[in-house]
Amino acid sequence: MILQGKVWKFGDDVDTDQIIPARYLNSSDPKELAKYAMEDARAGFAEVVGQGDIIVAGKNFGCGSSREHAPICIKAAGITGVIAPSFARIFYRNSINIGLPIFESKEAAEAIEEGHEVRVDATSGVIEDLTTGKNFQAVPFPDFMQELIAAGGLMNYIKKNKMDK
Amino acid sequence: MGMTITEKILAAHAGLDEVKPGQLINAKLDIVLGNDITSPVAINEFEKVGAETVFDKCKICLVPDHFTPNKDIKSAEQVKQVREFAHKHEIEHFFELGQMGVEHCILPEQGIVGPGDAIIGADSHTCTYGALGAFATGVGSTDMAAGMITGEAWFKVPESIKFVFKGELQPHVGGKDLILYAIGDIGVDGARYMAMEFTGPVIDNLPIDDRFTMCNMAIEAGGKNGIIAADETTMEYVRGRFKREPVIYKSDEDAEYARVIEYDCSKIEPQVAFPHLPENTRGISEVGDVRIDQVVIGSCTNGRLSDLRIAAEFLKGQKVAPHIRCIVIPGTPLIYRQAMHEGLFDIFLDAGAIVSTPTCGPCLGGHMGVLAKGERAVATTNRNFIGRMGSPGSEVYLASPAVAACSAIKGKIAGPKEVLSK
Numbered sequence: 001m002i003l004q005g006k007v008w009k010f011g012d013d014v015d016t017d018q019i020i021p022a023r024y025l026n027s028s029d030p031k032e033l034a035k036y037a038m039e040d041a042r043a044g045f046a047e048v049v050g051q052g053d054i055i056v057a058g059k060n061f062g063c064g065s066s067r068e069h070a071p072i073c074i075k076a077a078g079i080t081g082v083i084a085p086s087f088a089r090i091f092y093r094n095s096i097n098i099g100l101p102i103f104e105s106k107e108a109a110e111a112i113e114e115g116h117e118v119r120v121d122a123t124s125g126v127i128e129d130l131t132t133g134k135n136f137q138a139v140p141f142p143d144f145m146q147e148l149i150a151a152g153g154l155m156n157y158i159k160k161n162k163m164d165k
Numbered sequence: 166m167g168m169t170i171t172e173k174i175l176a177a178h179a180g181l182d183e184v185k186p187g188q189l190i191n192a193k194l195d196i197v198l199g200n201d202i203t204s205p206v207a208i209n210e211f212e213k214v215g216a217e218t219v220f221d222k223c224k225i226c227l228v229p230d231h232f233t234p235n236k237d238i239k240s241a242e243q244v245k246q247v248r249e250f251a252h253k254h255e256i257e258h259f260f261e262l263g264q265m266g267v268e269h270c271i272l273p274e275q276g277i278v279g280p281g282d283a284i285i286g287a288d289s290h291t292c293t294y295g296a297l298g299a300f301a302t303g304v305g306s307t308d309m310a311a312g313m314i315t316g317e318a319w320f321k322v323p324e325s326i327k328f329v330f331k332g333e334l335q336p337h338v339g340g341k342d343l344i345l346y347a348i349g350d351i352g353v354d355g356a357r358y359m360a361m362e363f364t365g366p367v368i369d370n371l372p373i374d375d376r377f378t379m380c381n382m383a384i385e386a387g388g389k390n391g392i393i394a395a396d397e398t399t400m401e402y403v404r405g406r407f408k409r410e411p412v413i414y415k416s417d418e419d420a421e422y423a424r425v426i427e428y429d430c431s432k433i434e435p436q437v438a439f440p441h442l443p444e445n446t447r448g449i450s451e452v453g454d455v456r457i458d459q460v461v462i463g464s465c466t467n468g469r470l471s472d473l474r475i476a477a478e479f480l481k482g483q484k485v486a487p488h489i490r491c492i493v494i495p496g497t498p499l500i501y502r503q504a505m506h507e508g509l510f511d512i513f514l515d516a517g518a519i520v521s522t523p524t525c526g527p528c529l530g531g532h533m534g535v536l537a538k539g540e541r542a543v544a545t546t547n548r549n550f551i552g553r554m555g556s557p558g559s560e561v562y563l564a565s566p567a568v569a570a571c572s573a574i575k576g577k578i579a580g581p582k583e584v585l586s587k
């Protein structure tokens with residue numbers, strides 16, 4: 001799978017309260033949640049973000065709450081992938097489970113600037129900054145997670161492997 | 166090679182003799198938990214794949230505690246969905262209003278979780294139960310859905326950091342100060358993906374409520390779980406409540422740790438975490454003059470009886486400053502009743518505070534004390550992220566019940582010394 005889009009840049013330790021503030025968690029509808037994506041990190045983000053755009057952030061992206069609404073709203077807002085030097089544990093897990101592609105690369109996260117055009121090969125983890133021509137390699141996923149991703153997320157995997165017995 | 170307590174519990178639940186950090190395992194679960202925010206998403210997933218039954222109706226806990234008593238129509242609808250699911254699947258541990266308490270207070274109190282368990286919860290502070298010598302970790306809703314169907318979850322076995330708390334605890338310094346201090350030291354991602362194992366003579370003497378507070382905040386350092394080996398204090402707490410057989414694990418002498426960190430507690434004073442990260446900690450003597458508008462005493466971190474007693478000890482015979490709104494939230498109906506019978510409510514009300522029914526409420530800016538732009542709160546909760554308790558332009562300072570109560574009296578951030586030395 002190839003992702004290509006414009007980059008929006010965020011800092012270190014962006015927590016899930018900034019990604020989707022709790023005041024909007026009285027809904028679990030992705031479309032509704034998408035309206036408030038990243039609101040407390042950057043007001044009005046949902047209005048400017050385009051389909052296919054990519055987030056590049058600092059370390060420990062998605063720290064804090066376990067709310068799956070965080071990767072869900074980012075995905076529903078049109079973001080196709082997130083690149084960061086590191087992800088908080090539950091966010092990492094949730095993203096794989098729901099099928100939001102995430103990529104760990106310190107070099108890419110540091111070098112890529114806001115507004116750059118970026119292309120990512122989700123299978124190989126190769127990240128290309130088309131604006132500067134630089135290439136980066138994301139940390140590969142362990143085999144089991146590749147399997148989850150290939151199955152289209154955890155629920156599809158469970159359905160295939162655990163429920164039809 | 167020896168194993169840590171976390172590795173032993175995971176190995177036992179994966180049916181293996183041994184596990185190593187980094188290993189991916191599939192573990193059987195003793196309890197799967199969700200709340201009114203995370204369960205609806207899980208229930209949708211559960212139904213979307215066409216699951217018909219849960220793996221074990223006695224091992225699932227549904228606790229609508231965040232926006233309850235329902236603050237608006239949408240919240241009411243979310244809880245309704247959870248309630249209907251609970252009834253349909255005859256979920257034993259569904260907590261209706263009246264029985265409902267803040268999830269991480271009520272599960273241990275009701276003896277649903279105990280030593281040796283492996284627990285997942287669609288709530289990041291599920292790590293609280295590590296205080297009982299269990300492996301407990303927060304996950305998302307999809308993991309919860311999968312857990313409800315299969316009774317299993319996949320884990321990467323975490324590396325462990327061993328914290329050794331030595332020395333003598335200073336007066337009015339408790340579990341909250343110790344964990345804030347540790348987070349201040351290692352940072353909000355200092356234990357990312359790792360187990361935080363709390364040990365040492367100070368922990369051996371630490372009351373169970375303080376242990377819950379410490380394990381509760383493991384996630385604030387990025388930890389996968391916080392854990393304290395079960396000992397006599399633990400057994401005294403679980404005796405008569407925990408209905409299953411406790412299994413006691415201890416780390417081997419030669420277990421391997423990613424890091425060992427020692428703290429001399431004689432040097433730790435009451436701590437305050439400044440906005441907007443729990444790692445921005447300072448000792449109370451370095452806080453300076455910070456005027457506040459609101460104080461919240463409660464939450465899964467510090468909403469237990471001993472927390473309320475500490476707050477009452479300072480508020481007794483005192484008044485909260487005229488410009489302060491002081492909100493006290495007992496964590497469960499039982500704590501509420503005990504506090505009431507002990508006369509703590511009189512102390513709070515005489516001081517000009519209010520007492521709320523158990524709820525997460527203001528902790529996540531839900532209701533019952535949301536902050537306006539420019540307002541500041543001292544809270545005994547666990548997060549001070551931007552907008553956590555309301556407006557993105559508000560500020561939250563995290564502290565212990567002692568500091569929170571003293572701050573309410575002084576109208577600015579204050580420690581026990583300032584109140585007692587009058």
Ligand code: SF4
Nearest residue numbers: 290464465525528529
């Ligand atoms: S009290 Fe706060 S931190 Fe604890 S479960 Fe409720 S919202 Fe989460």
